[in-house]
Amino acid sequence: MEYIVFIVSCVLVNNILLAQFLGNCPFLGTSKRMETAVGMAMAVVFVLVLAGVITWICEYYVLRKLGLEYLRTISFILVIAALVQFVEMFLKKSIPALYAGLGIFLPLITTNCAVMGVCLININEEYTFVKMVVSSFAYAVGFGLALILFAGVRERILLARVPKPLQDTSIGLVTAGVLALSFFAFKGMV
Amino acid sequence: MAKTLTQEFVKGLWADVPPFRLVLGLCPVLAVTKTVENGWGMGVAVTFVLVCSNILVSALRKVIPPKVRIACFIVVIATFVTVVELVMQAYAYPLFLKLGIFIPLIVVNCILLGRAEAFAYKNGVTASIADGLGIGIGFTLSLTALAAVRELLGAGTITLYETPIQVMGASFEPFTFLVQAPGAFVSLGLMLCLMNLLGKK
Numbered sequence: 001m002e003y004i005v006f007i008v009s010c011v012l013v014n015n016i017l018l019a020q021f022l023g024n025c026p027f028l029g030t031s032k033r034m035e036t037a038v039g040m041a042m043a044v045v046f047v048l049v050l051a052g053v054i055t056w057i058c059e060y061y062v063l064r065k066l067g068l069e070y071l072r073t074i075s076f077i078l079v080i081a082a083l084v085q086f087v088e089m090f091l092k093k094s095i096p097a098l099y100a101g102l103g104i105f106l107p108l109i110t111t112n113c114a115v116m117g118v119c120l121i122n123i124n125e126e127y128t129f130v131k132m133v134v135s136s137f138a139y140a141v142g143f144g145l146a147l148i149l150f151a152g153v154r155e156r157i158l159l160a161r162v163p164k165p166l167q168d169t170s171i172g173l174v175t176a177g178v179l180a181l182s183f184f185a186f187k188g189m190v
Numbered sequence: 191m192a193k194t195l196t197q198e199f200v201k202g203l204w205a206d207v208p209p210f211r212l213v214l215g216l217c218p219v220l221a222v223t224k225t226v227e228n229g230w231g232m233g234v235a236v237t238f239v240l241v242c243s244n245i246l247v248s249a250l251r252k253v254i255p256p257k258v259r260i261a262c263f264i265v266v267i268a269t270f271v272t273v274v275e276l277v278m279q280a281y282a283y284p285l286f287l288k289l290g291i292f293i294p295l296i297v298v299n300c301i302l303l304g305r306a307e308a309f310a311y312k313n314g315v316t317a318s319i320a321d322g323l324g325i326g327i328g329f330t331l332s333l334t335a336l337a338a339v340r341e342l343l344g345a346g347t348i349t350l351y352e353t354p355i356q357v358m359g360a361s362f363e364p365f366t367f368l369v370q371a372p373g374a375f376v377s378l379g380l381m382l383c384l385m386n387l388l389g390k391k
Contacts, residue, residue: 018372020221021217021218021221021374022217022221022295024217025216025217028213070275072294073271073272073275073294074268074269074271076294077268077297077298078264078268081261081264110264110298111298111300111303113217113295113298113299115298116295116297117295120291120295124291164386165383165386165387166379167386169379170379170380170382170383170386172379173375173376173378173379173382174375174376174379175379176379177372177374177375178376180371181372184371184372
């Protein structure tokens with residue numbers, strides 16, 4: 001039960017994109033078409049769980065053992081960058097179908113602050129291993145959910161007549177605000 | 191080099207001002223602009239990292255092999271972010287707590303990697319300093335401007351440093367929507383629209 005509440009809070013209440021403002025560059029960049037949005041969402045779910053596990057191990061078994069907590073930022077980003085490269089090579093070789101689907105989104109994930117952000121949240125909140133896996137997965141699902149919903153709305157906006165100065169990113173941000181407002185309604189739930 | 195140093199500097203203030211023109215590095219822009227203090231604090235931190243990483247990347251540009259350049263840039267940036275993190279913990283702890291997770295996240299801010307890749311890797315040290323300063327100050331100003339609008343209308347105050355100053359009169363009903371999450375998106379969107387209206391290239 002505790003975990004169900006926790007998952008709901010990660011996916012809806014503290015949605016990574018719309019309540020915590022992490023990962024907004026890919027949010028605006030890949031949401032113009034539904035296919036790219038789905039690709040990005042899947043890539044994030046996949047990498048975020050792996051990155052969560054590996055940075056957690058890095059923190060508790062390397063950095064804390066050696067008293068090197070101040071190197072957290074630099075070591076996490078390197079671990080994530082290496083992981084993304086590794087995942088890319090592995091998928092290309094062994095699961096080409098998945099690689100074709102995720103394709104160009106994998107390298108972009110290194111600079112996706114949602115990934116790094118969730119890893120840091122996991123450490124700051126002192127989650128246990130199981131809770132960390134659950135939180136990484138739930139946050140990633142929240143990211144995917146918001147991204148896909150937003151892409152759906154944005155495809156419709158393409159058909160509408162938007163005033164010239166508001167076009168593209170500007171109307172995108174305002175739409176995201178409205179979407180954030182609807183996620184905001186979950187605030188009292190947990 | 192066709193452009194003078196002044197031109198490199200000035201372009202960051204208006205023509206290429208990061209959050210509005212390049213639409214890069216939006217996460218801190220949305221997240222920390224609740225108060226003016228957070229806005230400029232974040233801006234200064236980013237400016238420092240940007241100038242330092244620009245200097246180092248352009249100084250090392252002949253040594254860094256093109257194939258591993260992104261990895262090298264990230265290490266350089268991460269080093270300076272760690273410096274900022276430790277300095278802020280020592281001298282500006284309350285601000286560090288307020289900005290929280292967004293200080294280490296400067297590492298993954300696309301502005302820094304973007305400038306290293308698009309400018310510092312191809313230009314000399316002095317030009318890179320001018321570019322870094324310009325973009326950094328432009329970023330700080332836009333963060334401060336957005337934060338000022340949000341704080342003034344959303345809470346009726348302006349926080350320059352630590353203590354909020356009440357600007358609006360007692361009868362002013364704060365427009366709380368603006369300091370909440372959805373307000374961030376809407377106000378940034380409208381600000382972008384305003385920039386598009388004012389400066390057509």
